[in-house]
Amino acid sequence: MRKFCISFAFLLFAFVAPAQHVKPCKPCAELKNLQLPDVTILVAEANVGDTIKEPNEPWRGTVVIQKPFCRILGRISKEINFELLLPEESNTRFLMSGGGGFVGSIQNDFQRKVDEGFATAGTDTGHEGGGDAKWAYNNMERQLNFGRLAIHRTAVVSKAIMQNFYCAAPSKSYFVGCSRGGGQAMMEAQYYPEDFDGIVAGAPAFAWPAIAAKFLQHSQHNYPNPKNLSPVITTDNLKLLQKEVLKQCDQLDGSVDGILNNPSKCKFDFSKLPVCANEKPESVCLTETQLAAIKSIYSPLIVNGKQIYPGFPFGGEAEGGSWDPWITAPISARQKEPSLHHMFSTNIFKYLIFNDSTFNYSKYDFKDFAAETAYASSYLDASSADYSAFKKRNGKIIFFHGWNDAALSANATIEHYNGILKTDKDAQSFARLFLLPGVLHCGGGPGCDDVDWVSLIIDWVEKSKAPDQVVASKKVGEKVATKDIFAYPKE
Structure with missing residues (x-):
């Protein structure tokens, strides 16, 4: 097993007591000449209201900021690009956004928060292009930036720039991310507990080789022939499956509403699914091959007697944005490749685990999984249940996960949180978990998915108001529907 040690002592500065508002002590343009170790300021421009577009990610839309702010674009080391937006009238708080997938572009989901006085930041995590992981091929620096370093370095640099611009360090610092961003949040709490006072980790991708292995299991069942990537599980199968899941389990929470309040209580009887005669696929039944592929999704991946990754909860199988496109997607005009599980698993194994672009997912047998993934896990994973250093500095962390997330299993987050509770009997004093019924990956689905996580974490950190x-x-x-969600393990 290859071992390495990362040590990054960058800049030190003292925090100031919270204040209501702080104004700049120097012009924005002067930051262009700011000298920080291993940092280049590329753009420092004042804006009196602006429209910010993301040319590489049009799906993010256009962000209109009404109030004056200073926009910084910079680069750390060779290729960690970042954006920092500094409001003319600051509420003294620093708020950083996590990224999604393989990132590959500057992602700052809180640009609009500048109008509320937040200084906000995002980074591309040290590479361009996030549609696959080819950027990581035989490039250890990019691998480490993506897995362990870029968020930390961007946070430290951003706070140093704030110190220069306002002549005051941020009063409090927050990080909020979902999916890859949720994993980044956990990495920060575990490895760099001094970076943030409050953290929100949504639907976190925190154990990358394990996630990739589970996705690969699905792909081997659903796309058994790499030369013919038509999925085994069809759209009709999903409709049939979800109908039967709801028939058996929807009433368990006392409300027949198409949502399982707690899918872990669903003891699904697969024998009640209609089986096709002679393995001939039809819209009203499942073949044995299709049934095996479906069962693999709900079942944990076990290798050499050890669970690598848990199975997925029941519910939401046929919802738009659920199993299709994540698990069972056919190639189409909309989806140029097979499922997102297929894409992520093959790319992770090719470029982050084996550095082998010829890796054939269909032949992988998992028998040497632990040894083969040890190096990648050492810089990609944030799976420790020990948050004692974060707790010691009075940090607070909120986890959340949609029960019907088809991208990342809510069961993985539940198991991790249970590990925290086992490690620290007082864990709920600094860590809470919320499970959202009927919600898909980071949002969507029939369940109530809109929660003001930023306000919740601020209230916990600054007012000791535990959620x-x-x-x-x-x-x-x-109409607006609402639902009260209690902190796990309550319902």
Whole structure:
């Protein structure tokens, strides 16, 4: 097993007591000449209201910022690019956004928060192009930046720039991310507990080789022939499956509403699914091959007697944005490749685990998985249940996960949180978990998915208001539905 040690002592500065508002002590343009170790300021421009577009990610839309701010674009070391937006009238808080997938572009989901006085930042994590992981091929620096370093370095540099611009360090610092961003959040809490006072980790991708292995298991069942990537599980199968899951389990929470309040209580009887005669696929039944592929998704991946990754909860199988596109997607005009599980697993194994672009997913047998993935896990994973250093500095962390997330299993987050509770009997004094019924990956689905996580973490950090429950909402037409979600393990 290859071992390495990362030590990054960058810049030290003292925090100031919280203040209501702080204004700049120097012009924005002067930051262009700011000298920080291993940092290049590329752009420092003042804006009196601006429209910010993301040319590489049009799906993010256009962000209009109404109030004056200073925009910084910079580069750390060779290729960690970042954006920092500094409001003319600051509320003294630093708020950093996590990224999604393989990242590969500067992702700052809180640009609009500048109007509320937050200084906000995002980074591309040290590479361009996030549609696959080819950027990581035989490039250890990019691998380490993506897995362990880029968020930390961007946070330290951003706070140093704030110190120069406002002549005051941020009063409090926050990080909020989902998916890859959720894993980044956990990495920060575990390895760099001094970076943030409050952290929100949504649907976290925190054990990358294990996730890739589970995805690969699905792909081997659903796309058994790499030369013919038509999925075994069809759209009709998903409709049939979800109908039967709801028939057996929807009433368990006392409300027949198409949502399982707690899918772990669903003891699904697969024998009640209709089986096709002679393995001939039809829309009203499942072949044995299709049934085996479906069962593999709900089942944990076990290698050499050890669970690598848990199975996925029941519910939401046929919802838009659920198993299709994540697990069972056919190649189409909309989806140029097979499922996202297929894409992520093959890319992770090719470029982050084996450095072998010829890796054939269909032939992998998992028998040497632990040894083969040890190096990648050492810089990609944030799976420790020990948050004692974060707790010691009075840090607070909120985890959340949609129960019907088809991208990353809610069971993985539950198991991790249970590990925290086992490690520290007082864990709920600094860590809470919320499970959102009927919600897909980071949002979507029929469940209430809109929660103001930023306000919740600020209230916990600054007002000692621990979130025993949250109010989740969803707009349906002209009406807004709400649901009270209690902190796990309560329902």
